[in-house]
Amino acid sequence: xxxxxxxxxxxxxxxxxxxxxxxxxxxxxxxxxxxxxxxxxxxxxxxxxxxxxxxxxxxxxxxxxxxxxxxxxxxxxxxxxxxxxxxxxxxxxxxxxxxxxxxxxxxxxxxx
Amino acid sequence: xxxxxxxxxxxxxxxxxxxxxxxxxxxxxxxxxxxxxxxxxxxxxxxxxxxxxxxxxxxxxxxxxxxxxxxxxxxxxxxxxxxxxxxxxxxxxxxxxxxxxxxxxxxxx
Numbered sequence: 001x002x003x004x005x006x007x008x009x010x011x012x013x014x015x016x017x018x019x020x021x022x023x024x025x026x027x028x029x030x031x032x033x034x035x036x037x038x039x040x041x042x043x044x045x046x047x048x049x050x051x052x053x054x055x056x057x058x059x060x061x062x063x064x065x066x067x068x069x070x071x072x073x074x075x076x077x078x079x080x081x082x083x084x085x086x087x088x089x090x091x092x093x094x095x096x097x098x099x100x101x102x103x104x105x106x107x108x109x110x111x112x
Numbered sequence: 113x114x115x116x117x118x119x120x121x122x123x124x125x126x127x128x129x130x131x132x133x134x135x136x137x138x139x140x141x142x143x144x145x146x147x148x149x150x151x152x153x154x155x156x157x158x159x160x161x162x163x164x165x166x167x168x169x170x171x172x173x174x175x176x177x178x179x180x181x182x183x184x185x186x187x188x189x190x191x192x193x194x195x196x197x198x199x200x201x202x203x204x205x206x207x208x209x210x211x212x213x214x215x216x217x218x219x220x221x
Contacts, residue, residue: 004154033209035211040120040213041213042116042199042211042212042213042214043155043199043201043209043211044211045208045209045210048208058208090154090155097207098142098143098203098207100145100157100160101157101209102157103147103154103155103156104154105153105154106152106153106154
């Protein structure tokens, strides 16, 4: 079974803090993704990576950056957290160009 | 632009059949996915359609019409555990997924 894990299920941070969200997959997948999920808006793609050290902006990259130093790990960074970044963050991985994405359990981030 | 529409909420009775519709307008099309997401959990894969027609998998079926930009997910013999959100997602020209807002299905006894 593919397993995608995320470092925290719940996180509370203050405005202006730097926040790291970690994601690890154990199936040697090439592609990894970060989404945020908000009520009524569905999942929106923040960043994705198709290889180590490679990254591409998704639909809503502003205020975020990512890091992929190892194939199994994809980190999302909020350089200076703001209240409008309060959301559920979901990581996913996929093998190949077309195919299902496997999701992690999500991190519910609250910025106060 | 990209636009995927699905109803926000639906209610159905245990044992019944429910159809969840999804219409889309996207830049390019490389298939359509349906995911199920229980509250507080990760989305899990249900189905993938890339050609027109019906794909059946147990109690769940998914239909696609590319010319109409339309898909539906059909759930038969509804069970209480089917209460969840159902997410429609299109694999676009860049092979990225664009999601609809999700349909929250409540199954009542």
